[in-house]
Amino acid sequence: xxxxxxxxxxxxxxxxxxxxxxxxxxxxxxxxxxxxxxxxxxxxxxxxxxxxxxxxxxxxxxxxxxxxxxxxxxxxxxxxxxxxxxxxxxxxxxxxxxxxxxxxxxxxxxxxxxxxx
Amino acid sequence: xxxxxxxxxxxxxxxxxxxxxxxxxxxxxxxxxxxxxxxxxxxxxxxxxxxxxxxxxxxxxxxxxxxxxxxxxxxxxxxxxxxxxxxxxxxxxxxxxxxxxxxxxxxxxxxxxxxx
Numbered sequence: 001x002x003x004x005x006x007x008x009x010x011x012x013x014x015x016x017x018x019x020x021x022x023x024x025x026x027x028x029x030x031x032x033x034x035x036x037x038x039x040x041x042x043x044x045x046x047x048x049x050x051x052x053x054x055x056x057x058x059x060x061x062x063x064x065x066x067x068x069x070x071x072x073x074x075x076x077x078x079x080x081x082x083x084x085x086x087x088x089x090x091x092x093x094x095x096x097x098x099x100x101x102x103x104x105x106x107x108x109x110x111x112x113x114x115x116x117x
Numbered sequence: 118x119x120x121x122x123x124x125x126x127x128x129x130x131x132x133x134x135x136x137x138x139x140x141x142x143x144x145x146x147x148x149x150x151x152x153x154x155x156x157x158x159x160x161x162x163x164x165x166x167x168x169x170x171x172x173x174x175x176x177x178x179x180x181x182x183x184x185x186x187x188x189x190x191x192x193x194x195x196x197x198x199x200x201x202x203x204x205x206x207x208x209x210x211x212x213x214x215x216x217x218x219x220x221x222x223x224x225x226x227x228x229x230x231x232x233x
Contacts (some may be wrong), residue, residue, distance in 0.1 A: 107164070111160040
């Protein structure tokens, strides 16, 4: 199947700093990528949809200025957590569909565990 | 309204037994896809099985099968001959033609524990 990589796999940072997480589709082009946040023992919560060449679409309640998303190319999307605080500590995971067809699954990155001290 | 409902927060099964994880969905679109993912403690999301709304037969992939009952809008995952490595969180998901840019709608998940 298709491969999506995510980097870093884990990061610890101090409160007030910014953290960038990269999501790459390795063997296919992804015009769309999705960013999720997940708390322990809970489901994936969609934060935003990243669109190549245009602005990201954020879900209600997600701060655009806090979680900056850039879809620089057909294989790379980045999520930057700006001025991180302890409450931003979470598991962040990206995904990319092969296409917009209902039959195509999404391929997920391995996730990034963010801990803000 | 919830598009995907998983009513079992936790399930327990003995090794080598079969287990069914429940999933019901809600959509008015006749064209949709249903997916099951496994998430072990490492966090990666592993795609298990897919069922299309127009598929005539239930999907099967190795020890995984999907009990698709369209009229009841249910898509239960059946794992046969459970193994210790099957212990994980399982998510049911759906996308339909109304899904913006192909997003998936996830259920809350079921934590499966396989005991020896």
